[in-house]
Amino acid sequence: MVDLSVRIGSVTLANPVMPGSGTLAEGLADVFDLGRLGAIVTKTITPDLRRGTLPPRLVEYRDATLFAIGIPSLGPDYYLKKTVPFFARFPTPLVASVSADTVEDFARIAARLDVPEIAAIEANISCPNLRAHGRAFGMDPVATRDVITAMKAATTRPVWAKLTPNVGDIAGFARITEEAGADAVIVANAFLGMAIDPETREPRLGNVMGGLTGPALKPLILRMVHQCAEVVSIPVIGCGGISDWSDVVEYMLAGATATQIGTATFVTPTAMPRAIEGLEAYCRRHGITRIAELIGAMRPRGGVPTAAIDPVPAKVSA
Amino acid sequence: MPSALRLADPRVPIPDVHPPYVPAASAGFPVAENLCRVLVNAAVNDDYRLMVAAAPAAALAARPGQFFHLACPPSGEDRPFLRRPMSIHAVDPAAGTITFLYKVQGAGTRGLATLAPGDRLDAFGPLGHGFAAPEGRRHLLMLARGVGLATLAPQAEAVAAAGGRVTAVLSARARDLVMAEDRLAACGCDTLVVTDTDGTSAVEALRARIAAIHAERPFDAIVTCGSDRLMRLARDFARAWGVPGEVALEQHMACAVGLCHACVRPFVDAAGETSYRRVCWDGPVFPIEEATSWSI
Ligand SMILES: Cc1cc2nc3c(=O)[nH]c(=O)nc-3n(C[C@H](O)[C@H](O)[C@H](O)COP(=O)(O)OP(=O)(O)OC[C@H]3O[C@@H](n4cnc5c(N)ncnc54)[C@H](O)[C@@H]3O)c2cc1C
Ligand SMILES: Cc1cc2nc3c(=O)[nH]c(=O)nc-3n(C[C@H](O)[C@H](O)[C@H](O)COP(=O)(O)O)c2cc1C
Numbered sequence: 001m002v003d004l005s006v007r008i009g010s011v012t013l014a015n016p017v018m019p020g021s022g023t024l025a026e027g028l029a030d031v032f033d034l035g036r037l038g039a040i041v042t043k044t045i046t047p048d049l050r051r052g053t054l055p056p057r058l059v060e061y062r063d064a065t066l067f068a069i070g071i072p073s074l075g076p077d078y079y080l081k082k083t084v085p086f087f088a089r090f091p092t093p094l095v096a097s098v099s100a101d102t103v104e105d106f107a108r109i110a111a112r113l114d115v116p117e118i119a120a121i122e123a124n125i126s127c128p129n130l131r132a133h134g135r136a137f138g139m140d141p142v143a144t145r146d147v148i149t150a151m152k153a154a155t156t157r158p159v160w161a162k163l164t165p166n167v168g169d170i171a172g173f174a175r176i177t178e179e180a181g182a183d184a185v186i187v188a189n190a191f192l193g194m195a196i197d198p199e200t201r202e203p204r205l206g207n208v209m210g211g212l213t214g215p216a217l218k219p220l221i222l223r224m225v226h227q228c229a230e231v232v233s234i235p236v237i238g239c240g241g242i243s244d245w246s247d248v249v250e251y252m253l254a255g256a257t258a259t260q261i262g263t264a265t266f267v268t269p270t271a272m273p274r275a276i277e278g279l280e281a282y283c284r285r286h287g288i289t290r291i292a293e294l295i296g297a298m299r300p301r302g303g304v305p306t307a308a309i310d311p312v313p314a315k316v317s318a
Numbered sequence: 319m320p321s322a323l324r325l326a327d328p329r330v331p332i333p334d335v336h337p338p339y340v341p342a343a344s345a346g347f348p349v350a351e352n353l354c355r356v357l358v359n360a361a362v363n364d365d366y367r368l369m370v371a372a373a374p375a376a377a378l379a380a381r382p383g384q385f386f387h388l389a390c391p392p393s394g395e396d397r398p399f400l401r402r403p404m405s406i407h408a409v410d411p412a413a414g415t416i417t418f419l420y421k422v423q424g425a426g427t428r429g430l431a432t433l434a435p436g437d438r439l440d441a442f443g444p445l446g447h448g449f450a451a452p453e454g455r456r457h458l459l460m461l462a463r464g465v466g467l468a469t470l471a472p473q474a475e476a477v478a479a480a481g482g483r484v485t486a487v488l489s490a491r492a493r494d495l496v497m498a499e500d501r502l503a504a505c506g507c508d509t510l511v512v513t514d515t516d517g518t519s520a521v522e523a524l525r526a527r528i529a530a531i532h533a534e535r536p537f538d539a540i541v542t543c544g545s546d547r548l549m550r551l552a553r554d555f556a557r558a559w560g561v562p563g564e565v566a567l568e569q570h571m572a573c574a575v576g577l578c579h580a581c582v583r584p585f586v587d588a589a590g591e592t593s594y595r596r597v598c599w600d601g602p603v604f605p606i607e608e609a610t611s612w613s614i
Contacts, residue, residue: 027575027599030349051594058570058580062397065572072594208511214399266400266573267389269442270351 054206126164229255245278383448408495
């Protein structure tokens with residue numbers, strides 16, 4: 001028996017695999033048993049009703065996608081009346097994701113969602129604020145601190161801060177959220193990007209800018225997870241470019257306690273249950289009885305501590 | 319190559335037996351990554367190819383107007399990352415096969431075109447809301463152009479099989495691009511072929527011809543796919559005759575199960591409010607009155 005469970009503060013997950021917000025909805029329940037997931041994370045909602053951005057909303061690359069969806073939101077009333085009961089039937093912690101235009105509204109929606117069916121609330125401070133040139137709360141240290149502080153004061157639910165990778169020093173932001181009381185930090189949301197059609201000279205996305213997601217992100221976000229895990233003591237949840245169990249293992253070795261899978265589900269709809277099964281097989285193969293042993297368990301190369309490795313290129317070349 | 323792509327690539331052997339979490343249709347999970355085996359994948363004309371694949375039971379539940387999200391293999395320089403949506407063109411439960419009729423457009427369909435008999439096809443589905451039940455229709459008007467034919471043919475066949483009459487208008491650039499004419503004729507549909515080359519596909523000419531058929535034998539339902547002009551014509555008829563009309567819409571898609579909201583189309587309600595609806599989840603078949611609201 002392999003114990004796949006991990007703990008994010010007071011919340012115990014049966015395994016370290018959950019969806020990235022915005023990449024799971026009721027439709028996936030037609031495909032596999034969502035009760036197998038470590039947690040169910042729902043699409044970000046806002047206090048107000050939103051339609052989302054102008055189509056086209058999607059550009060495709062060989063190993064990435066560029067989406068500009070915005071946050072089509074039916075608001076907290078619909079969420080509590082319809083979405084929560086739908087997912088509450090699964091014996092899996094339900095994580096709500098929220099966003100808002102102001103610090104006060106972040107607090108207000110966190111208070112609205114203070115219900116027993118919701119195991120934790122993600123603060124989507126990282127979603128590009130599409131009306132402010134892609135600038136998000138999460139790009140501003142003060143706004144980041146204020147949002148988390150206000151949410152913590154407004155709800156008894158654990159608050160997970162989802163960081164944006166579109167900053168210079170992401171570890172600094174992880175520290176800020178920890179100091180503001182966040183119970184976990186998610187690293188990270190999508191990279192801002194854009195695409196232009198050379199034939200028409202028009203932007204390919206109706207919104208001009210969008211978020212880059214998918215396998216191309218993995219090395220970038222893995223590095224960020226490593227940097228964040230070194231400076232905070234709250235759990236880090238890794239998210240970016242995970243396709244399968246081996247990517248989950250990599251993230252855990254870099255310091256993640258759990259992971260979120262997004263775009264991979266669009267390519268392989270059973271990517272998450274496949275990853276869970278793959279993790280169990282990996283643990284068996286390596287004689288690991290508790291998967292939590294993997295958290296931050298990256299080994300120094302060849303037994304030499306990483307800090308002692310001379311970074312001169314000539315020495316690193318194979 | 320990213321591993322998710324590897325999993326979705328039908329050319330890489332995947333164990334024949336699905337791991338237990340990939341549920342059977344009977345277990346309450348109607349949508350599956352169906353591992354199919356290609357039987358036929360051949361050109362029907364310069365633009366289109368027909369692909370027949372042996373499919374597991376879950377796939378054979380597909381209804382007219384539904385679609386599958388196909389994993390497309392890499393070919394040449396192409397590495398299609400996302401799947402591509404394709405309407406079900408035929409289902410044969412007795413033979414255990416599903417059929418697609420597709421136009422080679424870009425990276426994804428170029429990849430599909432390389433599949434040879436014996437190759438694997440990963441067909442995720444069946445997906446979406448199809449056409450209204452065929453039973454009780456007395457006379458169906460089908461307005462199809464290009465790829466629309468792929469989508470509409472099974473509904474025409476279903477109405478005919480349920481004892482209804484079908485008039486199928488097949489519109490194409492040229493005579494040799496008309497497809498499925500024999501299949502539709504064989505199941506008892508009246509076919510009306512119109513083309514750009516001989517001018518018969520012009521909307522006004524078509525409007526008069528169809529009105530004449532309606533005067534003789536009234537239509538009680540309309541389905542359309544593949545052309546905005548035909549969609550508006552269908553909308554006009556549906557309003558004038560007071561009959562239900564349905565249109566199958568397309569849009570670039572990512573997840574195909576309503577997760578990502580990428581494949582939306584704008585809809586305008588009576589109050590003039592725009593909303594976006596997902597082609598994959600709310601459609602791809604929509605009531606024509608709602609679907610044309612933005613294009614009048
Ligand atoms: C529900 C549904 C059912 C469909 N059924 C069929 C079918 O039965 N037969 C068939 O031939 N095609 C069908 N299509 C369209 C088919 O999915 C696209 O032609 C295909 O995805 C193109 O992929 P590609 O990689 O070959 O081309 P790309 O390189 O992606 O694109 C080639 C060209 O096609 C356009 N295009 C790409 N995807 C779409 C799309 N989804 N809708 C409209 N335009 C698109 C692009 O703008 C570009 O101009 C269907 C689409 C939907 C949404
Ligand atoms: C279509 C789409 C919609 C998304 N919507 C949200 C959202 O509403 N809230 C949020 O915090 N992140 C959202 N994300 C970001 C994902 O949760 C995740 O952080 C990102 O996709 C990186 O993971 P991936 O590479 O596994 O996809 C969205 C991503 C995609 C692709």
